[in-house]
Amino acid sequence: MSSxxxxxxxxxxxxxxGHGTYRSYLIGFLLSVVLTAxxxxxxxxxxxxxxxxxxxxxxxxxxxxxxxxxxxxxxxxTQAQGGWTLIAYIFTGVIVFITIAGSLWIMYHLNSNxxxxxxxxQTSYSP
Amino acid sequence: xxxxxxxxxxxxxxxxxxxDDHDHETGGGTVLGFWIYLMSDALxxxxxxxxxxxxxxxxxxxxxxxxxxxxxLVALNTAILLVSSITFGFAMLAMEPGKVRQTQLWxxxxxxxxxxxxxxxxxEFAALIHEGATPQxxxxxxxxxxxxxxxxLHVTVGIIWILVMLVQLGQRGLHVExxxxxxxxxxxxxxxxxxxxGVFTFVYLLGMLR
Numbered sequence: 217m218s219s220x221x222x223x224x225x226x227x228x229x230x231x232x233x234g235h236g237t238y239r240s241y242l243i244g245f246l247l248s249v250v251l252t253a254x255x256x257x258x259x260x261x262x263x264x265x266x267x268x269x270x271x272x273x274x275x276x277x278x279x280x281x282x283x284x285x286x287x288x289x290x291x292x293x294t295q296a297q298g299g300w301t302l303i304a305y306i307f308t309g310v311i312v313f314i315t316i317a318g319s320l321w322i323m324y325h326l327n328s329n330x331x332x333x334x335x336x337x338q339t340s341y342s343p
Numbered sequence: 344x345x346x347x348x349x350x351x352x353x354x355x356x357x358x359x360x361x362x363d364d365h366d367h368e369t370g371g372g373t374v375l376g377f378w379i380y381l382m383s384d385a386l387x388x389x390x391x392x393x394x395x396x397x398x399x400x401x402x403x404x405x406x407x408x409x410x411x412x413x414x415x416l417v418a419l420n421t422a423i424l425l426v427s428s429i430t431f432g433f434a435m436l437a438m439e440p441g442k443v444r445q446t447q448l449w450x451x452x453x454x455x456x457x458x459x460x461x462x463x464x465x466x467e468f469a470a471l472i473h474e475g476a477t478p479q480x481x482x483x484x485x486x487x488x489x490x491x492x493x494x495x496l497h498v499t500v501g502i503i504w505i506l507v508m509l510v511q512l513g514q515r516g517l518h519v520e521x522x523x524x525x526x527x528x529x530x531x532x533x534x535x536x537x538x539x540x541g542v543f544t545f546v547y548l549l550g551m552l553r
Contacts, residue, residue, distance in 0.1 A: 241432035248425055252543075256418050259548045267552045274552075278544035282537055289428055289533040297375045308382040312389040319393035 236291050244288025251281040377527040381534045388493070388538050392545065395490045400553065401482030408483075408550030411476050413467070417547045420463045421539065424498075427456035428536045435529050441517050446525075447509055453532070454505040457498055464495045487546060494542055497535050504528050 255274040257263075264270050286292045292301050434449035468488070471477075478488040508528060511521055 236432065236435065238436055241429055241436070245425070245429040245432075248428075252421055252425060252540075255544065255548055256414065256421075259551050260414050260418075271549055271552050274544055274548050278540050281540050285428075285533060285537045285540070289432065289536070290530060297371060297378070300375055301378050304379055304382050308385050311386060315386070315389040316393045316396060320396045323397040 236288070240288050240291075244284055247284045247288070248281055251277050251284065373523055374526055374530075377530060381530060384497075384534070385538075388490075388541070391486075391490045391493055392541060395486035395546065398482035398486040399550070403481035403483075405481040405484065406474070406476050408547075408553060411471055411474065412547055412550055414547065414551060416463060416467055417543055420460055421543050423456050423460045423463070424536055424539050427453050427460070428533055430456065431529055431532050435525065438517060438522060438525055443512055443516050446517065447512055450505050450509055450512075454502050454509070457502045457505070461495055461498055461502070464491065468492075490546060491542060494535065494538055497538070501528070501532055501535060504531070 255277045258270050258273055262270070264273075286305065292305050294302055296302070430449050430453045434446050434453060437445035437449055468491075471484075476484055478485050505528065508521070508525060511524070515521065
């Protein structure tokens with residue numbers, strides 16, 4: 217029992233995997249178009265009228281689209297390079313999250329603890 | 344005494360001894376190494392995103408995102424980059440059976456779309472600077488120009504790389520080395536599209552909501 221019998225598509229593009237198939241590129245493209253169009257529509261037409269909910273939805277769509285690109289275009293999966301690309305990707309994802317979320321969190325609190333007059337550009341304390 | 348100690352210490356082995364199960368893919372090590380470079384590039388972008396995030400409301404009395412961003416232009420650029428991603432995919436699909444001409448054609452279209460993207464971005468920058476929204480105006484604008492221009496610079500390097508590959512394909516065809524280079528170039532190009540998702544979401548869309 218060879219692997220080509222199990223999965224004809226795998227056989228079709230040989231053992232040089234990591235290139236993807238016509239189908240994976242097309243699915244990735246169509247999903248990306250939808251996942252891009254919806255957040256742009258949400259912000260430009262503003263059908264919800266609630267900035268908080270819109271922002272949460274826009275961020276959710278971005279995260280989903282990044283995952284779609286990773287799977288369909290970058291072909292990250294558990295098999296590629298013996299799983300090392302996936303491990304590096306997850307590690308980077310964690311560091312990216314800590315860098316961005318941590319910076320915003322810390323700097324937001326530092327801003328809150330500042331004396332009112334020290335924030336440049338804020339006119340709230342001007343007489 | 345020192346010589347005796349040296350004799351006991353075995354030769355340090357810095358590679359895996361059981362190297363039989365290594366990847367059978369062409370240039371597996373190169374591809375993984377390039378992937379790790381891309382991940383370090385993602386960390387570079389993470390720090391720039393964090394900087395922009397911290398400075399994103401530091402307007403210093405200057406223009407706010409709502410006043411200066413034109414979403415239709417950003418939507419156009421997003422569409423251009425997205426289409427360039429699938430045209431690069433078509434180049435990779437033409438590469439596998441060794442169709443040199445078709446690969447070159449799709450690569451050429453991808454480079455053209457990339458040039459359009461950079462062109463639209465430069466037009467946007469020129470319009471902003473003309474309005475007085477220069478990088479020096481406020482922390483928000485410094486962060487904005489740094490983040491978006493770093494991405495644009497990456498795309499420019501990608502275009503140059505595509506042009507180099509077009510010449511190499513014309514001279515030597517689709518041999519193993521060129522296939523490996525195209526594989527790395529493809530990862531680079533798709534990676535830039537992933538970064539752009541972060542840019543249009545966090546800079547433009549969320550900026551308009553503030």
